[in-house]
Amino acid sequence: MKYLVAILCLVQSSWLLAQEYTFGVVPQYEPQKLIEIWQPLLEQVSEQTGVKIKLVTVESIPVFEQAFANGEYDFAYMNPWHSVIAYEKQGYLPLIKDASRKLQGVLVVNKDSGITELSQLEGAEIAFPAPNALGASLLMRVDLAQLYGLTIKPVYVQTHSSVYLNVALNSTKAGGGVLGTLKQQPQNLQDKLNILYRTREISRHPIVAHPNVLPKIQLQVQQAILDIGQSEEHKHLLAGIPIIKPSIATLADYQQLTQWGLRSFYVEN
Amino acid sequence: MLKINWWHSLRAQSFIAVIAFGVLLACLFVFYALPEQARWVNDDLSKTAQRSLQQLSTSVTTPLLTRQYAELYEQINNQLEIQPNWKSIKIVDATTGNQLYPLDSWTGAVQSGDMLLSQQITFLNKPLANITLVVNFTNEINESSKLHYTLIYIQFTILVFILIGLAWLVDYRITKPLRSLELAFSRLAKGDFECHVDKQQHNEVGSVINAFNQMATEVASNHQKLNTLRIQAESASKAKSDFMASMSHELRTPLNAILGLAQLYDYDDLANKVQKDNAKSIYRAGEHLLLLINDVLDLTAIESGNMQFNFDYVPIKRVVEESLEFVSELINAQSITIQTEGLVELEGLCVYIDERRFKQVMLNLLSNAIKYNKPQGHIHIRCQVSTNHQCKISVADTGYGFAADDVTRLFKPFDRLGAETSNINGTGIGLVITRELVERMQGEITVESELNKGSCFSLIFNGFEQNTLPKNTQLPLQTVTTSTSNILPTLEVLVAEDQVTNQQVLKQQLSILGVNGTFVSNGEQAWQALQDKHFDILLTDIQMPLLDGLNLAKRIRTENLYEHLVIIAVTANIIKKNIDDCYAVGMNGFLTKPVELVQLKSLLMEHSTGMVNAHIQSNLSPVISSDSFDQLDLSLLVAMLGDDISVHCMVFNAFLQSAGEQIKLIxxxxxxxxxxxxxxxxxxxxxxxxxxxxLSLADFCQQIESLAENNSVQSESIHELELCFNEVIVQLTRYCEHYE
Incomplete structure (x- = not known):
């Protein structure tokens, strides 16, 4: 019997050792670039934990949404609102977040427009990159509608740059973006814009884990990433993602999005 | 050698052609090809830019519609980045007029060479925006020009090589061979037949050189042949002139005897009528023969170009009158009437002719008019002078005439137009000689004739008014007024003659002519005599010891001391060469030995302007019986010395004194x-x-002289000479004894 238990244990441990975990990444960029960013990090994690992790990339956000909704990924990197959805569908739990900064939307207007109050935007056309863009679009629309009771005509112009250009060219009276992309715009464009309003803050993209993954493994991976964040030698592996300062994420960090009423603004594909 | 102007040389012309071609090419490039190229490049690039702009317009339609300006900006920036000559782009919203691109204010076209292209962006036929593009193709055009200039440099380098090549080609392959050919030609012209040019080329120039070499060879061989032929011809000509010279003497001498003897029958009482008639026939035939001989000699002289002319301004009226007077007896004998018309018009008119030859022409025409006239015929002489002093003298007869077609035959030698069968004497060469003489004297002879009505010969000469002629050419009036008398001015004559006999003869002749003669024996003495005294005329023998006649004349003419001295050669050798030599050294005339009194007189008259006269007997017919003096030509003797026997004997004595010594020396x-x-x-x-x-003795002497010159004298010849000489001595002695 002892032997049997020992054999089972061996089998169990060998199974444990032999299992390969999948790691899905939101397709912010093209797959090649995603591999370049993520593969070195995941290899480092595997080396430190002994857990085999396989990077999985997809072509588009809808495919990605479908995949995590089906629970195809053991681990995944996604935006905060996706993490809320993923938790609801499959029970994905946040493991790691970037403690260094938070996500916040900004509303810009043309410097020459003479708009100083949000009330002046009542009924106006406002440019947004896309309906589901979290900081620039979802958070902003939620704030404007729920906090200020404004009715606006959203115009979706695909990219943050287009948003700023629309404002600068007086195509729309205002535009929703995030501070990060605004600062990346050419100086002459930035010079034409004023920030009229900032949304409430939310933690940035978390790394989440499927509930099927053993908690031990989840912890090992979480610890490995935290270690890497601490290690002078390896923290550059996180910079490309970007996660400047990894810390432990909790479900509560992201649940407030549901409370803010984002769901009604989210457009299902 | 012809100096070739540099501009005309092949080398210069080829250089100029190449340079002109190069300049033309350069002008073509700079003023046509380059601007054309720039325009073409500009147009082409503009079209391309316009197409690209159109593509851009299409591709920015969606971003414009969806207001995805970032994509719009990205596309435009991308285009501006990849299109090097796109300077800037402006997009203006069609409805609002807002500038959509660029973000900042737009500068537009500011540089030279900037060009504006614009395009409207439409969607469903509705204008969305206007896109304006500034392009500048200066760099492209400069690049293309640079390429072109490089091409031009290359072409010019090639041109320079072509120039050098052409210079070499022209210089080495054409000019140089041509120059050597030119040199060879001038050498050939100077008679250097070894002037062959080296043929180095196997082209056209080479073949020309080859042809030249062949020509030089052929010219050399032809020249050699010609030389041979010339020598042959010259010797033949010499033989002919020698023959003619002797003919004149050899034929006439026996003829004189025949004529003289035939005449004697008329005075011979013993001869019966038949004999007298026969003698007359002989005389007529002889006379015809003499005429024939004289004509043939004249014709020969004309044909060989040996006829001498002494041109002078001659009063034409006098010559015509004298000619008429000369034939008056003939006319009377033939019962023909003669009428002159317009003779007065010739008064005061001179013609530049040889008077003796002109008279010969007139006499020939007149005697023809008489001979070929009908019995009781008529001769009409008409003289006309035109306003330009051209005088025309026509001799018209009323004879048988001839058809117009026969005019060409008229001037052919020995063609008498059928008169050969008639009893009219003639040689058939009279008119030939006449025409030659007229033409040699720059005149013209024309003929008109109608069969059975008569013919008319006209002479046309250019006349000169006598008073317009230079003084020294005007003839003394006396010769005109006393033309029929024999006048001879008192002259101082110097005679240079080494033979005593000849001196004696000339002394007698000059004394008869009333001329003062001074006698010397050689040229040196003559030269001395000329220093001491003034002489008008010098008669000189050609062959004399110490200084011969030719050298004497040459010295006189070279020293230029005696400009007015007339020099006459007296020679027994009348071949043309001797005569030419005489004239060449500046002599004025010549007399042939034996010198006849009449010849001497006319010659002295011809060359003198002196005044005093002397009368000589006009009848020089032989009065001496020639029966026993067969060695002596008595008629010639009379012709030389007149018929004074004492004078003859004086000369004979002189011969007897000197000749004995001479035969011994021989x-x-x-x-x-x-x-x-x-x-x-x-x-x-x-x-x-x-x-x-x-004359027989003279002939023997001539033989000896000729043989001696050929160094082949036979003792037989000397013996014959001695026999003849002895005979002459006997006859001379007897002559003097007989008549003294």
Missing amino acids: NAYAANKNYTDLAFQAHGLKSSSKSIAA
Whole structure:
């Protein structure tokens, strides 16, 4: 019997050792670039934990949404609102977040427009990159509608740059973006814009884990990433993602999005 | 050698052609090809830019519609980045007029060469925006120009090589061979037949050189042949002139005897009528023969170009009158009437002719008019002078005439148009000689004739008014007014003659002519005499010791001391060469030995302007019986010295004194084979013999002289000479005894 238990244990441990975990990444960029960013990090994690992790990339956000909704990924990197959805569908739990900064939307207007109050935007056309863009679009629309009771005509112009250009060219009276992309715009464009309003803050993209993954493994991976964040030698592996300062994420960090009423603004594909 | 102007040389012309071609090419490039190229490049690039702009317009339609300006900006920036000559782009919203691109204010076209292209962006036929593009193709055009200039440099380098090549080609392959050909030509022209040019090329120039070399060879061979032929011809000509010279003498001498003897029958009482008639026939035939001989000699002289002319301004009226007077007896004998018209018009008019030859022409025409006239015929002489002093003298007869077609035959030698069968005397060469003489005197002869009505010969000469002629050419009036009398001015004549006999003859002749003569024996003495005294005329023998006649004349003419001295050669050798030599050294005329009194007189008259007269007997017919003096030509003797027997004997004595010595010397030189002195002595004796009319002896002497010159004298010849000489001595002695 002892032997049997020992054999089972061996089998169990060998199974444990032999299992390969999948790691899905939101397709912010093209797959090649995603591999370049993520593969070195995941290899480092595997080396430190002994857990085999396989990077999985997809072509588009809808495919990605479908995949995590089906629970195809053991681990995944996604935006905060996706993490809320993923938790609801499959029970994905946040493991790691970037403690260094938070996500916040900004509303810009043309410097020459003479708009100083949000009330002046009542009924106006406002440019947004896309309906589901979290900081620039979802958070902003939620704030404007729920906090200020404004009715606006959203115009979706695909990219943050287009948003700023629309404002600068007086195509729309205002535009929703995030501070990060605004600062990346050419100086002459930035010079034409004023920030009229900032949304409430939310933690940035978390790394989440499927509930099927053993908690031990989840912890090992979480610890490995935290270690890497601490290690002078390896923290550059996180910079490309970007996660400047990894810390432990909790479900509560992201649940407030549901409370803010984002769901009604989210457009299902 | 012809100096070739540099501009005309092949080398210069080829250089100029190449340079002109190069300049033309450069102008073509700079003023046409380059601007055209720039325009073409500009147009082409503009079209391309316009197409690209159109593509851009299409591709930015969606971003414009969806207001995805970032994509719009990205596309435009991308285009501006990849299109190097796109300077800037502006997009303006069609409805609002807002500038959509660029973000900042737009500068537009500011640089030279900037060009604006614009395009409207439409969607469903509705204008969305206007896109304006500034392009500048200066760099492209400069690049293309740079390429072109490089091409031009390359072409010019090639051109320079072509130039050098052409220069070499022209210089080495054409000019140089041409220059050597030119040199060879001038050498050939100077008679250097070894002037072959090296043929180095196997082209056209080479073949020209080849042809030249062949030509040079052929010219050389032809020249050699010609030389041979010329030598042959010259010797033939010499033989002919020698023959003619002897003919004149040899034929006329026996003829004189025939004529003289035939005439004697008329005075012979013993002869019966038949004999007298026969003698008259002989005389007529002889006279015809003499005429024939004279004509043939004239014709020969004309044909060989040996006829001498002494041109002068001659009063034409006098010559015509004298000619008429000359034929008056003939006219009377033939019962023909003669009428002159317009003779007065010739008064005061001179013609530049040889008077003697012109008279010969007139006499020929007149005698023809008489001979070929009908019995009781008529001769009409008409003289006309036109306003330009051209005088026309026509001789018209009323004879048988001839058809117009026969005019060409008229001037052919020995063609008498059928008169050969008639009893009219004639040679058939009279008119030929006449025409030659007229043409040689720059005149013209024309003929008109109608069969059975008569013919008319006209002479046309250019006349000169006598008073317009230079003074020294005007003839003394006396000769005109006393034309029929024999006038001779008192002259101082110097005679240079080494033969005593000849001196004697000339002394007698000059004394008859009333002229003062001074006698010397050689040229040196003559030269001395000329220094001491003034002489009008010098009569000189050609062959004389110390200084011969030719050298004497040459010295006189070279020293230029005696400009007015007339020099006459007196020679027994009348071949053309001797005569030419005489004229060449500046002599004025010549007399042939034996010198006849009439010849001497006319010659002295011709060359003198003196005044005093002397009368000589006009009847020089022989009065001496020639029965026993067969060695002497008595008629010639009379012609030389007149019929005064005492004068004859004086000359004979002079011969008898000197000739004995001469024959001894001839014998001695012949024995010693001293041919030079032998020839000289033989010549001297010949000359003396001619002066006493001992023509046979003179002939023997001539033979000896000729043989001596050829160094082949036979003793038989000397013997024959001695026999003849003895005979002459006997006859001379007897002549003097007989008549004294």
